[in-house]
Amino acid sequence: MNSSILRLLARNNQIPRILKRNFFQSVPRKSYGEKTITTILNSEADNGLMIDAYSEVGFRLNNNFTVLGPMIIFPRSVISWNINDASEINEESLSLFTVLEPKVDLIVLGLGDDTDKLPKSFNILKFMRKYNLAVEILPTTKACPTFNFLSYEGRYVAGALIPPSKIEASDDDIMRTKLRYQKLYEQEDPVF
Numbered sequence: 001m002n003s004s005i006l007r008l009l010a011r012n013n014q015i016p017r018i019l020k021r022n023f024f025q026s027v028p029r030k031s032y033g034e035k036t037i038t039t040i041l042n043s044e045a046d047n048g049l050m051i052d053a054y055s056e057v058g059f060r061l062n063n064n065f066t067v068l069g070p071m072i073i074f075p076r077s078v079i080s081w082n083i084n085d086a087s088e089i090n091e092e093s094l095s096l097f098t099v100l101e102p103k104v105d106l107i108v109l110g111l112g113d114d115t116d117k118l119p120k121s122f123n124i125l126k127f128m129r130k131y132n133l134a135v136e137i138l139p140t141t142k143a144c145p146t147f148n149f150l151s152y153e154g155r156y157v158a159g160a161l162i163p164p165s166k167i168e169a170s171d172d173d174i175m176r177t178k179l180r181y182q183k184l185y186e187q188e189d190p191v192f
Contacts, residue, residue, distance in 0.1 A: 071159075
């Protein structure tokens with residue numbers, strides 16, 4: 001979508017929820033009261049890696065790479081995180097953050113669907129305080145846009161993210177899928 005369409009949708013409060021929730025930043029104009037300018041955070045490549053989408057199997061980044069399974073992402077690099085779910089988070093799985101120099105400003109910990117799956121025997125906040133690290137524990141659906149926003153601000157942030165186990169499609173998602181398939185069917189068949 002081009003920026004004029006996005007501005008029109010923003011003015012009429014018709015931006016699809018998934019886009020509004022994950023990838024938009026509103027900046028109020030000084031002299032026009034309630035009008036806003038909306039920009040897609042992921043459109044600028046100079047801002048480093050950002051998360052464009054997530055699914056039950058992994059994440060798609062703004063450089064068109066797909067990461068399967070849990071990942072640890074920094075503004076300029078990404079690595080696979082060798083855990084299966086939140087119950088496997090322990091001192092060893094978080095040890096990477098204790099040896100980084102310089103230390104990250106914040107670790108955004110995305111635990112899949114909800115934050116209730118943390119192991120009762122391991123206190124993440126106590127562990128992070130021991131190493132003087134700040135952590136934000138969120139469901140992955142909220143952790144992805146939080147990482148994107150902090151990275152866009154230029155903060156040295158890390159995301160430790162587990163894909164959610166279930167994603168519910170919104171009406172907007174269903175409509176976009178139908179439109180995409182309609183465009184595919186309307187194209188002429190290639191000659192082989």
